[in-house]
Amino acid sequence: MLNENKEVMLEVKNIFKNFGDLEVLKGVSTEVDKGEVISIIGASGSGKSTLLRCMNLLEEPTFGEVWIEGKLMTPVDPYLHYDVIKASNTYKKLAAEGMDEVDAIMKIKKEDLLQEKSGKEGSEYKSLMDKIYKENHIDTNLGRRKMSMVFQQFNLFNNLTVLENIMLAPVETAKYNKVKDLNGEKAKIREQAFTLLKRIGLEDKADVYPSKLSGGQKQRIAIVRSLAMNPDVMLFDEPTSALDPEMIGEVLDLMKELAQAGMTMVIVTHEMGFAREVSDRVLFVDEGYIKEEGTPEEVFDHPKDPRLQDFLSKVL
Amino acid sequence: MTMGSIFHDMWDIFVEYYIGQGLLWTGIGYTLALSAIAVFFGAILGALLAIGKMSRFKALRFIITAFIEIMRGTPALLQLYIAYFIVPMLLTNLNPTPIACVAIGLMLNSAAYVSEIIRSGIDAVDKGQTEAARALGLTARTTMVKVVMPQAIKNILPALGNEFITIIKETSLASNFFVGELMTTYAVIKGVTFNPIPTLMDIGIIYFVMTFTLSKLMGIAERRMKASA
Numbered sequence: 001m002l003n004e005n006k007e008v009m010l011e012v013k014n015i016f017k018n019f020g021d022l023e024v025l026k027g028v029s030t031e032v033d034k035g036e037v038i039s040i041i042g043a044s045g046s047g048k049s050t051l052l053r054c055m056n057l058l059e060e061p062t063f064g065e066v067w068i069e070g071k072l073m074t075p076v077d078p079y080l081h082y083d084v085i086k087a088s089n090t091y092k093k094l095a096a097e098g099m100d101e102v103d104a105i106m107k108i109k110k111e112d113l114l115q116e117k118s119g120k121e122g123s124e125y126k127s128l129m130d131k132i133y134k135e136n137h138i139d140t141n142l143g144r145r146k147m148s149m150v151f152q153q154f155n156l157f158n159n160l161t162v163l164e165n166i167m168l169a170p171v172e173t174a175k176y177n178k179v180k181d182l183n184g185e186k187a188k189i190r191e192q193a194f195t196l197l198k199r200i201g202l203e204d205k206a207d208v209y210p211s212k213l214s215g216g217q218k219q220r221i222a223i224v225r226s227l228a229m230n231p232d233v234m235l236f237d238e239p240t241s242a243l244d245p246e247m248i249g250e251v252l253d254l255m256k257e258l259a260q261a262g263m264t265m266v267i268v269t270h271e272m273g274f275a276r277e278v279s280d281r282v283l284f285v286d287e288g289y290i291k292e293e294g295t296p297e298e299v300f301d302h303p304k305d306p307r308l309q310d311f312l313s314k315v316l
Numbered sequence: 317m318t319m320g321s322i323f324h325d326m327w328d329i330f331v332e333y334y335i336g337q338g339l340l341w342t343g344i345g346y347t348l349a350l351s352a353i354a355v356f357f358g359a360i361l362g363a364l365l366a367i368g369k370m371s372r373f374k375a376l377r378f379i380i381t382a383f384i385e386i387m388r389g390t391p392a393l394l395q396l397y398i399a400y401f402i403v404p405m406l407l408t409n410l411n412p413t414p415i416a417c418v419a420i421g422l423m424l425n426s427a428a429y430v431s432e433i434i435r436s437g438i439d440a441v442d443k444g445q446t447e448a449a450r451a452l453g454l455t456a457r458t459t460m461v462k463v464v465m466p467q468a469i470k471n472i473l474p475a476l477g478n479e480f481i482t483i484i485k486e487t488s489l490a491s492n493f494f495v496g497e498l499m500t501t502y503a504v505i506k507g508v509t510f511n512p513i514p515t516l517m518d519i520g521i522i523y524f525v526m527t528f529t530l531s532k533l534m535g536i537a538e539r540r541m542k543a544s545a
Contacts, residue, residue: 056451151451155447159463
């Protein structure tokens with residue numbers, strides 16, 4: 001990896017996610033650099049899939065920011081910015097009373113902060129924050145087109161053939177962008193789709209419906225469907241967990257190929273051997289936090305966190 | 317009265333009134349026309365209700381939900397009576413005929429059921445399909461049109477066929493207003509022959525032949541649709 005001039009592709013800041021009363025993520029921050037391959041490991045229910053799904057806003061974070069290539073995807077109320085809250089007197093007061101950080105951040109409402117900055121000072125501050133927000137904001141759909149996702153259950157469109165599955169998003173994107181020569185563009189997309197299918201040796205399946213494919217074929221096509229969007233980042237949500245053992249290899253091989261070609265990847269996985277082999281960095285998510293992160297050697301060979309040691313002793 | 321004589325009378329009444337006076341064709345004609353109008357416009361209105369129910373406007377969702385629950389929670393006969401009296405008051409200029417009022421009543425009733433059919437048809441499409449489409453950056457609208465609806469249609473059409481059969485049977489309620497559909501022939505023939513049982517049995521057979529034929533035709537269509545997918 002050529003990381004001399006590091007370029008941040010994806011960044012999550014202070015991500016909190018609640019499902020009702022259940023706090024799944026309690027303030028997670030991390031960066032994904034260009035060309036970096038990151039594996040997220042952790043027990044079931046630790047929040048690792050939720051973290052991945054927050055990255056493309058399939059789950060909207062209850063609190064926090066997602067940045068893609070320097071653009072903000074999450075709608076953030078300027079008054080409820082993490083740094084603003086932490087700097088506020090209301091927070092300091094709650095903290096002095098001994099309230100937990102997570103609870104305090106969740107408890108503080110816009111009104112509390114508005115009271116602190118009254119009148120002109122408050123409205124000036126708000127318009128400044130609105131301006132900063134507008135300058136940095138990117139539409140969710142535009143952001144998602146920069147990072148595609150591969151799912152555990154493949155989620156190929158059942159009503160479309162393999163070729164149509166791959167072509168749908170690029171063609172619709174061309175329509176959104178009001179491309180002048182749509183037919184020419186379609187022909188190009190079609191050609192690219194065939195090139196991708198050839199790459200995985202499934203060009204003979206172009207006109208087949210997903211129900212006629214094996215799990216391994218479905219997942220490889222799902223990966224290729226993501227690639228057809230020419231994404232800058234690829235998110236993988238347990239891509240091999242729903243596969244029969246004999247089909248895991250073909251999917252992992254394709255992912256390795258992508259990693260070697262320099263694709264930026266974030267992978268939630270239970271395949272520890274694979275994570276060790278391809279990752280530049282491994283995140284251990286537990287109880288809603290990133291408990292430990294580091295190179296595969298650090299995480300797998302010299303785990304410091306007792307929960308990580310316990311987890312590894314069970315899965316390795 | 318013996319069973320033999322009932323069959324005999326059934327035949328006589330069928331030949332004399334249903335064929336001879338053409339009550340069979342007018343009866344079936346009105347019944348099918350009423351059902352078709354109710355289901356066709358009911359489906360359009362039902363689709364609009366289903367879309368409205370997915371709206372982000374809470375007030376609209378509330379009104380639609382209330383309408384659907386009321387239509388499903390009160391007897392169709394009651395709704396037809398209300399339509400029969402209220403529609404002429406609302407549309408005084410158009411001077412609607414009783415059959416038009418009944419058709420509107422049936423249509424509103426059908427719309428409530430169809431909207432639930434559409435909603436559950438959409439709900440039955442795997443959530444992963446929507447997630448995959450949205451994750452690729454497609455808008456909610458494109459996702460609905462290109463991915464969800466084509467799959468939902470396969471759940472919706474068979475259920476819509478069943479709704480058509482249900483409505484065919486429900487049009488019999490329109491006989492309360494003597495609009496001329498199949499069940500109205502009962503009152504007409506009974507008034508002349510004073511022989512209710514064979515008349516009712518004739519009507520039952522005609523309804524059954526209609527619904528059974530339709531359900532078989534729909535079965536064939538359904539199998540064709542499955543084969544093409």
